[in-house]
Amino acid sequence: MKKRGALEISFGWLFAIIAGAVILFLAIFLSARIMGVGQKANSAQAQKGIGNLLELFESSFESSQEGKMDFTVETRIYNRCDNLEYFGEQLIGVTQKSFRKWPDAPMKDEMTSFQNKYIFSETVIEGRKFSAFSKPFEFPFKVTDLVYLIPSEKKYCFISTPSTLKSDFSKISPENIIFSQTGNDCSSDSINVCFSSQKDCEIQVSYSKGQVLKKGKTMHFDSDTLMYAAIFSESQIYECQVQRLMVRANELLGLYLKKSETISKENCLGLDLSSKLIEIKSHISGFKDSSDLDLISNLIQEANKVNQAEGSCALW
Amino acid sequence: MNKKGQLKIQQMIFMLIGIALFFSLIGLFAVGALMGSLNEKARLAAEENAVLLTLKLADSPEFSCAKTGDNLGSCIDFDKVIHLKENSQKYEKFWGVRGIEIKRIYPSGNNIECTKENYPECYSITVFPSSSGTGVAGFVSLCRVEDLTQKKELKCDLAQIIVIY
Numbered sequence: 001m002k003k004r005g006a007l008e009i010s011f012g013w014l015f016a017i018i019a020g021a022v023i024l025f026l027a028i029f030l031s032a033r034i035m036g037v038g039q040k041a042n043s044a045q046a047q048k049g050i051g052n053l054l055e056l057f058e059s060s061f062e063s064s065q066e067g068k069m070d071f072t073v074e075t076r077i078y079n080r081c082d083n084l085e086y087f088g089e090q091l092i093g094v095t096q097k098s099f100r101k102w103p104d105a106p107m108k109d110e111m112t113s114f115q116n117k118y119i120f121s122e123t124v125i126e127g128r129k130f131s132a133f134s135k136p137f138e139f140p141f142k143v144t145d146l147v148y149l150i151p152s153e154k155k156y157c158f159i160s161t162p163s164t165l166k167s168d169f170s171k172i173s174p175e176n177i178i179f180s181q182t183g184n185d186c187s188s189d190s191i192n193v194c195f196s197s198q199k200d201c202e203i204q205v206s207y208s209k210g211q212v213l214k215k216g217k218t219m220h221f222d223s224d225t226l227m228y229a230a231i232f233s234e235s236q237i238y239e240c241q242v243q244r245l246m247v248r249a250n251e252l253l254g255l256y257l258k259k260s261e262t263i264s265k266e267n268c269l270g271l272d273l274s275s276k277l278i279e280i281k282s283h284i285s286g287f288k289d290s291s292d293l294d295l296i297s298n299l300i301q302e303a304n305k306v307n308q309a310e311g312s313c314a315l316w
Numbered sequence: 317m318n319k320k321g322q323l324k325i326q327q328m329i330f331m332l333i334g335i336a337l338f339f340s341l342i343g344l345f346a347v348g349a350l351m352g353s354l355n356e357k358a359r360l361a362a363e364e365n366a367v368l369l370t371l372k373l374a375d376s377p378e379f380s381c382a383k384t385g386d387n388l389g390s391c392i393d394f395d396k397v398i399h400l401k402e403n404s405q406k407y408e409k410f411w412g413v414r415g416i417e418i419k420r421i422y423p424s425g426n427n428i429e430c431t432k433e434n435y436p437e438c439y440s441i442t443v444f445p446s447s448s449g450t451g452v453a454g455f456v457s458l459c460r461v462e463d464l465t466q467k468k469e470l471k472c473d474l475a476q477i478i479v480i481y
Contacts, residue, residue: 011328014328015328018328018332019331019332019335022332022335022336023335023339026336026339026343027339030346034346034347034350037347037350038350041354045361048361048365051365055365055368055372056368056372086406087406087410114412115409115412116376116410116411116412142377142380143377144376144377251378251406252377252378254399254403255378255396255400255403256396258396258399259396262395262398262435263395263461266461266462267463268461312384312461312469313461314382314383314384315382316377316382316383
């Protein structure tokens, strides 16, 4: 009666195989999902943690601050700047290496966004340790603190740096920034930042012209704070952040102009200062990119001088 | 024979459904626990942000006093904040919190909300109104320029800044 070649499996075996496959599939599927969710949760937590850490960089009296971020695993920090909202957005994404594999780069909606922060770095930075330092951006009143984020493993060698800039770092001294007179003591894997014409420079700074040349792109600056921003970030991020800074500066100018109206009732007239601020505001309204900074630079210095002379009636 | 086979198939289907249900329940519990801990972490992060903001908001340029010689830290410029309130819709998402209020607590007075019309004879400024949320408060000085006997001075009162998250 038995058919030749037919496979005979008892019900018990068939059940065990099907049930086992289902259980195995469910277990693998669920654990992968839970691990994925856990990984995303860790990334979101790290992103929020970075944001809260950056909150500490908002300072009023200290000129610059330094901080460090240590992660237990290899971490990638994604920096993205958007100008879609009124004040623009600083987006931060974090992914961490797991099982020797990097997860996909985070989508925009997976990143943590801040409207009141300005981080200057490469688009993606990688490592376990990161150095961050901040400097106040004044235009001529304080607009915000700019934060520079660099992986601790990445070394920057500043060649022929003006002495005024060296003193900037004497307080904060990030370990991965070294100064060299000629460039001979720069290590071969360091990124060379040259302040005079030299060979093998990844970043060329023309301090007198207020320009930074990096990867074939020119970024303009009007202060040391923006110069560091141009050195440590990609041009696309730099231009976007400068645009955001101008929007905030414009809003603050509006506030200061209204304040000057209010305090004029207390015999603080400050007409000269108000007219300067109106002039700066009109320039900022037509701001296109960092090359427009040159036009405003002198006006800012003049406005600052007038404000300092106002004594108790000073606006900022 | 045929009936016996059908019965076994039915048994197997019931068993598989039972096992699937059992593991779905375990999965639901696991996801529930994970989401619970995530919500708690999110709440803690928001609280941490609000506490830090309370400490730092007075130093942010939209709030801070002018840097004159006698200026101490944690000083809010009343002359500036009153105008910030008018423009507050632009700043709605700016600090990532639900609401910001400033209350003058000394010298004390009735809780009149500040407007451009009654300024400076008022005691409370709601920069961003919020009907719900948890508030974190910090003490600040609330200062404005006053023409006291022809000598312009900063007149400061004690105030509380409340950040609602």
